[in-house]
Amino acid sequence: MSRITVSIELPATPARVWEVVEPVERHVDWMADAVAIRFETEQTRGVGTKFLCDTKVGPIKLVDHMEITEWEPGAVMGVRHTGLVTGTGRFTIESVGDGSTSRFTWSEELRFPWWLGGRLGEVIGGNIVMKAIWRRNLKKLRALFQ
Numbered sequence: 082m083s084r085i086t087v088s089i090e091l092p093a094t095p096a097r098v099w100e101v102v103e104p105v106e107r108h109v110d111w112m113a114d115a116v117a118i119r120f121e122t123e124q125t126r127g128v129g130t131k132f133l134c135d136t137k138v139g140p141i142k143l144v145d146h147m148e149i150t151e152w153e154p155g156a157v158m159g160v161r162h163t164g165l166v167t168g169t170g171r172f173t174i175e176s177v178g179d180g181s182t183s184r185f186t187w188s189e190e191l192r193f194p195w196w197l198g199g200r201l202g203e204v205i206g207g208n209i210v211m212k213a214i215w216r217r218n219l220k221k222l223r224a225l226f227q
Contacts, residue, residue, distance in 0.1 A: 085191065088187070093182070095180075126152070129149065146163045147162055
């Protein structure tokens with residue numbers, strides 16, 4: 082299983098950061114690898130929300146099946162991946178300094194299927210390719226606050 086963690090400081094309070102990341106369907110605005118998000122449940126917020134994320138990384142396209150497992154407004158959003166790629170992930174938001182800045186951390190533990198290279202794919206695809214993409218995603222997220 083590959084563990085990927087990226088972090089960035091954002092010029093906004095944790096409450097403001099949450100306002101931007103809370104609408105799951107808007108993640109496509111700042112995640113280059115997320116093409117579309119389709120809910121599988123009428124519920125679109127909170128623990129138990131299930132959705133499909135059409136994901137594209139280079140020539141690889143897949144549908145990521147996800148379920149929200151943690152939901153603490155202003156602080157944590159956790160997910161479980163149950164599709165071809167499995168694992169868990171979470172966003173955390175922490176106040177920095179005087180509270181007008183936040184640290185946003187995105188951490189995932191992912192397991193890739195054999196046809197994506199299995200363990201080797203996790204190391205190369207996860208720790209190198211995905212980490213680079215997610216760093217760019219966080220820069221796009223930061224731009225939403227400027």
